[in-house]
Amino acid sequence: MKKRRLHIHNSIVKTQFLCFIFFCLTTITSLCFGNDRIEMPPGVVITLNKASKLVESDKTAEAIDVLKRFKNKHKKVDPTTAKKRGYTHYAIDFTLGNYYLMLSKPKKAVSHFQEAVAKQKNYSDAWINLAKCYYDLEKFDSAAQAFKKGYQTQTQKKAIYLYYSTVCYTSADDFQSAESVFRLLLKNHPKEITLEWKETFVHILRSQQKETIALPYIEELAEKTLGKKQKEWREMLLYQYMSLNMDTKAIAYARWLTKVDTLEGKWWKALSHLYFQKDQYKKGLVSLLVYSFITPLTSQELTLIGDIHLMLGMPDKSVTYYEKLLKDSLDAKIIKKIVNGYIRLYDYEKALSWLNQGLTLKMDSKMSLELLKLKGNLLFEAEKYKDSAKIFQKICKKEKKKGHYLLMLGYAALNSGQLDKAQKAFTKAKKYKKQYREARKALRHLKITRQAMQGMPVKN
Numbered sequence: 001m002k003k004r005r006l007h008i009h010n011s012i013v014k015t016q017f018l019c020f021i022f023f024c025l026t027t028i029t030s031l032c033f034g035n036d037r038i039e040m041p042p043g044v045v046i047t048l049n050k051a052s053k054l055v056e057s058d059k060t061a062e063a064i065d066v067l068k069r070f071k072n073k074h075k076k077v078d079p080t081t082a083k084k085r086g087y088t089h090y091a092i093d094f095t096l097g098n099y100y101l102m103l104s105k106p107k108k109a110v111s112h113f114q115e116a117v118a119k120q121k122n123y124s125d126a127w128i129n130l131a132k133c134y135y136d137l138e139k140f141d142s143a144a145q146a147f148k149k150g151y152q153t154q155t156q157k158k159a160i161y162l163y164y165s166t167v168c169y170t171s172a173d174d175f176q177s178a179e180s181v182f183r184l185l186l187k188n189h190p191k192e193i194t195l196e197w198k199e200t201f202v203h204i205l206r207s208q209q210k211e212t213i214a215l216p217y218i219e220e221l222a223e224k225t226l227g228k229k230q231k232e233w234r235e236m237l238l239y240q241y242m243s244l245n246m247d248t249k250a251i252a253y254a255r256w257l258t259k260v261d262t263l264e265g266k267w268w269k270a271l272s273h274l275y276f277q278k279d280q281y282k283k284g285l286v287s288l289l290v291y292s293f294i295t296p297l298t299s300q301e302l303t304l305i306g307d308i309h310l311m312l313g314m315p316d317k318s319v320t321y322y323e324k325l326l327k328d329s330l331d332a333k334i335i336k337k338i339v340n341g342y343i344r345l346y347d348y349e350k351a352l353s354w355l356n357q358g359l360t361l362k363m364d365s366k367m368s369l370e371l372l373k374l375k376g377n378l379l380f381e382a383e384k385y386k387d388s389a390k391i392f393q394k395i396c397k398k399e400k401k402k403g404h405y406l407l408m409l410g411y412a413a414l415n416s417g418q419l420d421k422a423q424k425a426f427t428k429a430k431k432y433k434k435q436y437r438e439a440r441k442a443l444r445h446l447k448i449t450r451q452a453m454q455g456m457p458v459k460n
Contacts, residue, residue, distance in 0.1 A: 043070070044089045051095065055102075064099050067092055090119040094126050097133070106133040117149075124153040128161060135168060144168035148181060159189035163197055170200065175207045195224055215240055231264070238270055250274055258287075265295035281308055299325055306337060315344035332363045332371065339374055348382040369398055376408060385416035403432030410442055414449070422446055 047070045054063035097112035113130035131146035147165035162185040169178035205214035222233040241250035257267040268291035275284030285308045306321035322338035335358035342351035355375045379388035389412035396402045410425035429439035
């Protein structure tokens with residue numbers, strides 16, 4: 001079964017971030033931070049209301065000009081005095097940022113939100129809107145930090161902002177920080193964590209090779225998700241069992257999957273793979289055959305079924321699958337397999353027919369030599385000794401380590417009455433250390449045969 005990674009789609013992409021923008025028709029006189037209510041200077045209140053009415057009339061650009069003129073009115077005034085009079089009030093900065101966001105200009109909005117949180121560090125809404133800007137600008141690490149700060153400065157803390165922080169860290173490939181924030185989420189808001197959030201956590205853990213820690217979450221997702229997504233999590237869980245060498249669990253789970261989702265071929269294929277790994281070839285073959293009824297087999301799968309049948313002593317079945325492979329195109333490697341199958345069936349004629357077809361193909365010299373060797377042995381087994389001797393003679397011209405094939409040439413020549421040829425072959429074979437004793441014995445037998453043919457007394 002191939003390794004598979006489940007690509008978690010970041011939920012943050014699908015979620016609209018909240019922008020806290022003031023649209024007050026009545027006079028705004030104060031803002032709340034935590035348990036404190038902070039009164040705003042009259043000039044700020046008037047300016048914010050004026051800008052708000054322009055926005056309501058779809059004149060956002062003009063509203064921005066109003067706020068900027070107010071902010072720059074006393075640019076050179078002493079900062080302490082300016083703060084008291086409210087000309088650089090954080091609410092102006094915050095609202096400017098919001099209006100730029102409304103115009104889809106996050107780059108311009110950033111500096112205003114930064115000013116707002118610099119002046120009012122516990123301004124949660126400004127932190128969150130700043131995070132939104134950073135995210136739009138693909139500054140994911142900064143976005144993650146801003147979302148976390150927005151969460152920390154809230155009176156009623158919302159789990160969603162910790163989750164957004166987690167996803168932003170993930171987008172920045174800072175999986176260690178992402179895990180740290182998600183663990184805070186698990187600690188502070190365990191009942192609010194959705195399956196979708198757990199998907200992200202699994203992605204974070206697996207990105208750090210923490211598969212064992214991720215396993216309980218994968219098990220839960222495989223059980224509780226629905227539809228296509230559930231099938232993906234089930235596949236991941238099965239793969240996880242396999243990669244963690246949890247063979248007993250993997251086989252049990254694969255068997256269960258074949259029962260609850262019988263027509264899904266991937267479960268049968270995975271089960272066959274697991275059985276083959278445990279050398280349980282009969283069970284593996286059964287699973288693979290079921291798979292073949294559900295899904296068209298690839299050439300590799302057809303070959304595997306043929307090989308397993310041959311290994312289990314069912315050559316009649318194996319040649320059926322090999323012949324399916326050879327219907328469309330001839331392949332020397334498959335021809336070699338089918339020849340071995342027919343030899344096991346003692347059907348030398350079919351084996352020889354396939355060999356002759358194979359030897360007409362273009363192939364590398366190594367495979368050509370292998371087929372020649374197979375043909376030489378096959379002709380010898382079929383007692384076609386003269387033809388066999390011709391083949392072994394060809395092999396001896398091509399093979400470097402030719403001791404064994406010189407012996408076979410000698411035996412084939414001897415059995416076809418070509419005694420001189422046999423004499424030469426055995427004499428050459430005698431020069432090879434591994435074949436020395438057998439060649440010497442064969443030469444003695446040949447000598448006795450010659451003496452008997454000439455009517456000479458045989459000397460022991």
